[in-house]
Amino acid sequence: MSDAAYDKPMPPLNRDSKPYWDSLQEGSMRLQSCAECGKVRHYPRPVCDSCHSFEVEWVRASGKGKVHSWTVSHHPFHPGFIVDLPMTLVTVDLEEGVRMCAQMHGVEPDQMSIDMPVELGYEAATADLTLPVFRPVT
């Protein structure tokens, strides 16, 4: 698909989130780790909710996690996702102690279960945007 035809919602980039999206683009997802107290936080934001430091280090995520919950959408809610239906969206507990939600690929919906091990993958959406996806650990 050419970028001009990409019709899904695009993430608005800002100072706080750009390193995250850049890391996906590089195929190596990074998470914010507080430079003061070491608490890992996600999704990216400017302040550590534990010690209120603005200082942050971006650490590479292992990409390993377990299913916390999921849904299988049969309605797109945005025309860009009609081609993806039915679409499994998964909430994952990452090894680093934070969660994230992304599409789940490579699994039949009825094979999903809580605590199922998953691993992060990367899918180019446009030349400038790479989205995270999860797959079952094989």
Added chain:
Amino acid sequence: MSLRDKCAVTGIGETEYSKNSGKSVIALQMEASLKAIADAGLTPNDIDGIIPYGNLEVVAEDFITNLGIHDLRYSAVTPLGGASSVAAVQAAMTAVASGVANHVLIPIGRNGSSGERIGDRVQAMPQFRILGEYEMPSGNIAPPQLYAHMARRHMELYGTKSEQLAEIAVAIRANALLNDNAIMNKPMTIEDHQNSRMISDPLRLFDCCLESDGGAAVIISASERAKDMAQQPIYIMGVGEGHPDSPSIITQRPDITTLGTAKAAPRAFGMAGVSPKDIDVAEIYDCFTYIVMCQLEDLGFCEKGEGGDFVSNGRIALDGELPINTHGGLLSQSHIVGMNHVCELVKQLRGTGGKAQVADAEIGLVTGYGDMGDGTVAIMRN
């Protein structure tokens, strides 16, 4: 100082509820407000406080202009989505109990069916910025999807079944059939629910509320004034507001099966000095069947995880142990952002609940719920 019994609902007003009002949102809100003002035996100029709905489609200035109010002394906004209605009741109570205002009008109204659809508004709201930045690009966009993650985990942890969510939709539909001002007028069975289209598994079409047009309004006054007004005062015994951890994004919430309601409920019951077993009738914000079940747990009507069993076997039906949503709720009456729930509780406690009147209802509860997890609770008596 406790607010217990210091304030009362002294007027209620509702427009016709429909899929196409043919009226502007301002007109709907003014119509509901004038009905509430008349119900209270007041004139518009007696209103000296207004809490407009948090989407600010209609603002306090519109009421001053349209109703000719000369001296508005108090206005505030409670932007908690579907929890706004009861949050506004709490804010109005602080204003009238402290003497800042005498009579606070709380209007809500929208063309949620014929105009801007409720499902479309989420992406533009700043409280959901994180969702827009990190999850919408992957397709996790709308409330039925977001709440499906909550419902699925509840099912996996506690064995909750879709058929138990159906019990909620069926009980509430049965009440709507008794209400002349309800949009849905056909009976629903468990089987109908199970055959309804899957929206975002495990939530089916009949787990989701209506999108509809209409307006509703209430007036909150100090109890000492309420005694001399047109209607039997309905006293507010307790009220509470709660915001969940990680309010902007469900994914990061420590326990995705618990709502802000769990923080609000002890405050409301504590102020009221009553417990769930004292509640005769409950109007529970029902944007989704699952959210009703989860609130019943968070309110303490049953333990976490027992909601599926609690709502079964007729317990929440009109003749059951805890009749809920006697008007038909957002699921089957109309989506008036829960102000229709506040109006209905007042009717039940006045004894004007019509065919759906719960016999001898003396103490009732109403909740608001919205913005991905905010919960509000009010407990009232006659």
